[in-house]
Amino acid sequence: MSAVLTMARQELVALRRERLPLVLLIVFVVMVSVSSLIGWLTNTTVSNVWQKTVQAGLTQAPNPFADVSPLYYARNTVIYLVLIGALMAIVVGVTSTMRDRKARTLDLVLSRPIAVPAYLVGKLAGIGAWLAMILAAVAVISWVSISLITSGPLAPGDSLRLAGFYAVAWVLLLAFVVLGMLSGIYASRETTALLVPISIWSIVAFVLPQIGTSANPVSLLNPVPSAKIPGGAFDTLNTVVSPLSVTEQFKTASGLIMASPEVTGSLTPSLFVIVLALAVGAIALLATKRDRIRGALRD
């Protein structure tokens, strides 16, 4: 069995036994599962109010949910991925590289015929497989929930869009896993190892999107990108800064994939930024030297 496969397998065994990733996983799956329900409740409530308003003769406007796409019910998942999913990915990444440093098992591992890149790629592959299984399960939950809400199976086109959305989510989460893994390697203390990538995530998800936008904090919790102020210095600033916010790019990509009417533009730039974030992180990870990963913790 190749060293990469052995490391990937070991990572899956270890992930099954660790508590924090498991807790975050449960929270994530529950949130995603209820997101369709929340969408359905919103739809039902608004439709009921609309019906009563029409019956009272107070409006003749059409039901705002009449032409809504079935994928509307999955859109809250976007924000759960950016918030809980990314946090879970960081924790899993940090835990992965920190585990051997904490347990002081690195000398045993590195005395076996395994190169450092194979060791790290194996870990990443294991986590990638774990995330793929989770996202596949969540995708099935979403598909079933939407099919139940709309009283019929999701159309093949929409099913493909849903699958595409989760595929992009997998790439995004892997980028955060790599960030966590790097921090687990380079940090001298366990607390710092968690704090640094979480700070970076906060900046990417909450600070960067505000720069040059209408600076409405609530908009960050929406599953669609923040509203921009057209023209002038703010617009220019936003053009420069927005590509750096991978999470906003994910919101844009998700909106376009799931055909949200609020999101317009081309999918390619957003996808490029997300893939680039993963690629840059992976290159930094593969450039790690043997002496670096053997670095002792100061805890």
Add this chain to the structure above:
Amino acid sequence: MTDIAIHTSGLTKSYGDKAALRDLDLTIEAGEVFGLLGHNGAGKTTTVNLLTTLLAPSSGEIHVAGVDAAVDPNQVRRVIGYLPENVQFYDNLTTMENLRFFGRLSGLSKPDGRIREVLEYLDFTGHDHERVGSFSKGMRQRVGIAQAILHEPTVLFLDEPTSGLDPEGVRQLRDVIVSLNRDLGMTIFMNTHLLSEVTKTCTSIGILRQGELAYQSSLEATLEAFPGEDSLEEIYLNIRSAPVS
């Protein structure tokens, strides 16, 4: 197949300006149990880390079982077993899960049968599905030996193997070392502080002093060469305290 298990020439390791090991020329024949002695900071662990390819030398050459460590470090890793000082495992995994991992890393595709064989050889059965986190130091050391010999290495490196063990554990480990050498013909290289263990297990010794090899000979020749000394301890202290040339 070579008769020389370990050979180093001019082996040096420096950290900045400080040399941890200087010009180590060492030859250990196959089938020996070699004990490397020296005070704390003499360079014993650095030597083992270099020989096991965990560290890259600043200069010099290393050959293990005829393989040049600079040319093919992975081949060196295939032919060696290694037990670090205070060996640690994944505490939340069982003995089997830990050993499966290290067995697979060592190239065993289906390690379970071999793991059972080794655990039986080490008289450590019945703990396969217990988590390593609940083990005593002595039990961990057994699992450590098991992971080191799973792939039937030619050369086994033990770094302070008796450190922290109770007298019973020390005796058991000594028996294991002797039987590995006798039954399986493994060359064993060990760092140790316990001179009594060296007398009971080693066939040859080396003494490191301030990063330099001050002495190397067979145990028998050493005891004969110092007729006035009662024990290896006195010989060791004499060599250690002699002025560095």
